[in-house]
Amino acid sequence: MKAVLMTVAGNPQVLQLQEVPKPTPGNTEILVRLVAAGINPIDTKLRKRGTFYPEQMPAILGCDGAGIVEAVGGEVTKFGPGDEVYFCYGGLGAHQGNYAEYTTVDEKFVASKPKSISFAEAAAAPLVLITAWEALYERGKLEPGEKVLVHAGAGGVGHVAIQLVKLKGADVATTISTQEKANFVTKLGADKVIFYKQTDFIQATLDWTDEEGVDLAFDTIGGETFDQTFSAVRIYGDIVTILEPDVNTVWKVARTKNLRICLELMLTPMLLGNTEGLQHHGEILQQCATWIDEGKLKIQVSHTFPLEEAANAHQLLEDGGIIGKIVLLISDNQKTA
Structure with missing residues (x-):
């Protein structure tokens, strides 16, 4: 063959x-x-x-x-x-x-x-469905009515994550970079679109949640985006990442807010x-x-x-x-x- x-x-x-x-x-x-x-x-x-x-x-x-x-x-x-x-x-x-x-x-x-x-x-x-399912439903324990931030919503994992959030009866905000991607994620059901190159995604998320922060954030980017996202999550909230946290990650905000940090690797x-x-x-x-x-x-x-x-x-x-x-x-x- x-x-x-x-x-x-x-x-x-x-x-x-x-x-x-x-x-x-x-x-x-x-x-x-x-x-x-x-x-x-x-x-x-x-x-x-x-x-x-x-x-x-x-x-x-x-x-x-x-x-x-x-x-x-x-x-x-x-x-x-x-x-x-x-x-x-x-x-x-x-x-x-x-x-x-x-x-x-x-x-x-x-x-x-x-x-x-x-x-x-x-x-x-398969890989993106399983990754998003495990991250949202199993690691993040998503419940109906919650608010979720999904990074890179137009990507492979992100575009199915948006849909899984909506299927659970929750609301979703997502970060994107272009109008084409904004149109795409809106059709998928995104409730809030954040142009991260022009807008501070943390403040945009806080504005969307009346300054409380989201119940669950799903990080598909890693690096600095991971620890920056701590500030966009509510006290006692959840953040799930599919990347290994950088050795230089600053954990102070996550610890102060008592966030639950979850790692998702569907290859396990x-x-x-x-x-x-x-x-x-x-x-x-x-x-x-x-x-x-x-x-x-x-x-x-x-x-x-x-x-x-x-x-x-x-x-x-x-x-x-x-x-x-x-x-x-x-x-x-x-x-x-």
């Missing part, structure tokens, strides 16, 4: 299309003919610095996949050949990723693809081999598939590239400014089911 291999760490050009053996499913695994694969920031980070398992090079990157079941292991009961699925699994350097024509994945970690969207949209969804079950967590990811995706098919949740794909142009896709993501997600198209089966 064809796959994009990373043989060494480096710039996007280290990603090269090659022929590799087609995988065989284990007893509880399904063999998926991949139709599309999502591109995520974790992919570019691993390409630049090396994977979590450097002794297992070369590697096939790509955590997000969507495709059609071609074969199943002897103990598989949930799926059969011809079923359309989507999932977040592999691509960290141990198990094969999804920049390939085929992959295998345990059936427990997989969900049925939403029927109403394309394979490209489905492949764009994969990194630590936690089967229960991976199965939970499949359950999250199944619920999100229902919402997508009900028209309550949308996935934005900004650009698509053929598999052999994975390097160009990485470069575009690193250039920044993307609205939504970038996807690799692996086969021509892109119709909505």
Whole structure:
């Protein structure tokens, strides 16, 4: 089969299309003919610095996949050949990723693809859906009627986070940089749009909340934005970040306000081999598939590239400014089911 291999760490050009053996499913695994694969920031980070398992090079990157079941292991009961699925699994350097024509994945970690969207949209969804779900619903314990600040609302994680906040019955403010992005997040349901380059997002958030601060802030940017956001959160409020806090983070405001600080890394079950967590990811995706098919949740794909142009896709993501997600198209089966 064809796959994009990373043989060494480096710039996007280290990603090269090659022929590799087609995988065989284990007893509880399904063999998926991949139709599309999502591109995520974790992919570019691993390409630049090396994977979590450097002794297992070369590697096939790509955590997000969507495709059609071609074969199943002897103990598989949930799926059969011809079923359309989507999932977040592999691509960290141990198990094969999804920049390939085929992959295998345990059936427990997989969900049925939403029927109403394309394979490209489905492949764009898993990592960002799981990340936003865990950050808001599990780490941040979001409740109806609360007020939430989501940073970078037009990005991959941000644009689904806005929608998950609204599905919970809460209000959401979000930071963006352009009018195009403002129009986009407003259509998604954002209650307050903050142009962070022209406006102090802290003061804008305080103005929106009658000087109290939000109940929950979701940081998708990190760095100075993380500790600056402490001032935009109410006393005894919550802040969840998907980035590792900088060693120079100033914690004084967070401590004075008695904030609850939560870290969100949806890759944890994969990194630590936690089967229960991976199965939970499949359950999250199944619920999100229902919402997508009900028209309550949308996935934005900004650009698509053929598999052999994975390097160009990485470069575009690193250039920044993307609205939504970038996807690799692996086969021509892109119709909505």
